[in-house]
Amino acid sequence: MPAWLHLMAQSLWPLLYAGLLFTVPLTLVSFALGLALAFIVALVRLFGPKWLVAIVRFYVWLIRGSPLLVQLFVIFYGLPNIGIVLDPLTAAIIGFSLNVGAYNSEVIRGVIESIPKGQWEAAFSMGMTRGQALRRAILPQAARVALPPLSNSFIALVKDTSLAAVLTVPEIFQAAQRIASVTYEPLILYTEAALIYLLFSSVLSSAQVRLERKFGRHALFQSGS
Amino acid sequence: MIRLEKIDKYFGSHRVLSAVDLALEPGNVTALIGPSGSGKSTLLRCVNLLEMPEAGRLELGDLRIEFSRDSKPARDTVLAIRRRTGMVFQNFQLFPHRTVIENVMEGLVTVQKWDKARARARALELLEKVGIAHKADAWPVTLSGGQQQRVAIARALAPSPEVLLCDEPTSALDPGLAAEVVEVLRQLASEGMTMLMATHDLRLAASIARNVLFLSNGVVVESGPSREIFTRPREQETANFVSTLTQSLPDAWAS
Numbered sequence: 398m399p400a401w402l403h404l405m406a407q408s409l410w411p412l413l414y415a416g417l418l419f420t421v422p423l424t425l426v427s428f429a430l431g432l433a434l435a436f437i438v439a440l441v442r443l444f445g446p447k448w449l450v451a452i453v454r455f456y457v458w459l460i461r462g463s464p465l466l467v468q469l470f471v472i473f474y475g476l477p478n479i480g481i482v483l484d485p486l487t488a489a490i491i492g493f494s495l496n497v498g499a500y501n502s503e504v505i506r507g508v509i510e511s512i513p514k515g516q517w518e519a520a521f522s523m524g525m526t527r528g529q530a531l532r533r534a535i536l537p538q539a540a541r542v543a544l545p546p547l548s549n550s551f552i553a554l555v556k557d558t559s560l561a562a563v564l565t566v567p568e569i570f571q572a573a574q575r576i577a578s579v580t581y582e583p584l585i586l587y588t589e590a591a592l593i594y595l596l597f598s599s600v601l602s603s604a605q606v607r608l609e610r611k612f613g614r615h616a617l618f619q620s621g622s
Numbered sequence: 623m624i625r626l627e628k629i630d631k632y633f634g635s636h637r638v639l640s641a642v643d644l645a646l647e648p649g650n651v652t653a654l655i656g657p658s659g660s661g662k663s664t665l666l667r668c669v670n671l672l673e674m675p676e677a678g679r680l681e682l683g684d685l686r687i688e689f690s691r692d693s694k695p696a697r698d699t700v701l702a703i704r705r706r707t708g709m710v711f712q713n714f715q716l717f718p719h720r721t722v723i724e725n726v727m728e729g730l731v732t733v734q735k736w737d738k739a740r741a742r743a744r745a746l747e748l749l750e751k752v753g754i755a756h757k758a759d760a761w762p763v764t765l766s767g768g769q770q771q772r773v774a775i776a777r778a779l780a781p782s783p784e785v786l787l788c789d790e791p792t793s794a795l796d797p798g799l800a801a802e803v804v805e806v807l808r809q810l811a812s813e814g815m816t817m818l819m820a821t822h823d824l825r826l827a828a829s830i831a832r833n834v835l836f837l838s839n840g841v842v843v844e845s846g847p848s849r850e851i852f853t854r855p856r857e858q859e860t861a862n863f864v865s866t867l868t869q870s871l872p873d874a875w876a877s
Binding site for chain 1: 718
């Protein structure tokens, strides 16, 4: 076995372990929280009172307009100056959730607006409240349209979690850095880390295809398949 | 009894309805006719408050609403009125993510809180009535326009509304498909269903409606029994409009 392959095989388990123990939970928790936030923000943008709309627009503007890396630094290294000390994982989850929330609130708002007005009216005409119309008529249709852009965001998040390395979270990239620094083999270690991210994001993409099939039963006929 | 009085409706500064009165007697079919932009669809949509008038009164059984610019009517009254009216749209507006029978059950289950088995039985009964029970488990996109509209009629009828509002029910359909929808509406009319329909289709109005209301620029020009309006209109404007029905064939064909 050549030396580089031997090194890769040796570091495979530490990297996978870091991925399973940190990258995956960090991604799942941040995405779930971020999506809930995105949904609330989208509803506020669509139906909320003006003052609340102004607040959430400010939030979206702030998060989308500044670098994620800088935001993570502010949260983890900056906030302690005003007495808010967070452990690395919590700081990362807050930073990633805020980002997922800001970007995807626009996705969710957009897909809800893309559902024809007549569908709301059909629901209203039977006496549904706005909440009922949203739940029963609009969201099931919007979910299918939202799935591809939301999956994009999810896969982007898997890779963005590598930024948590700078907050000392021992995830895949940080594990690779650690091994590279003692073996002096950055090319091998960082390539391997990239392959492991690729592995995780590929598994997640295949989950998206399955979800789309499930949500898209009624639409399969439209495309003639 | 359903009554609208002195209804004013504005879109921005444009006045779409001016002091319109409308009374629907139980068991009667009334057609709203008039050129595009005359306000007939808007008037229809004022009955179930998809459009909220700026002035006037609405009375549906024991429910009353007094409209004004400054106050919104009570939410519960609005919902109650919608629960007691059914609506059929020009473009059907079936829910594409639900099967045919689920579409018909939707209002019963979600709004009227029926249990599913009972709602399913009622839905099947209505699908049979509109001749489409064999498609109960199909997706709406697989149906023809005429079939979709018949499902939409069944859906609107499910909670036994006091009035069926039809907004251009045949306008999106070619003549053959329109005929099957007209047949269903005629059947309902003969069973004593109270209906109000806004339509371009003067043939549909003449064949089903007992009463006709002719609107132009948001004003009721003339109303009365259909036969009167179509054969002996009092107003010149009405005469001009209905002549498109009676004189639609080339002159040469008359002889």
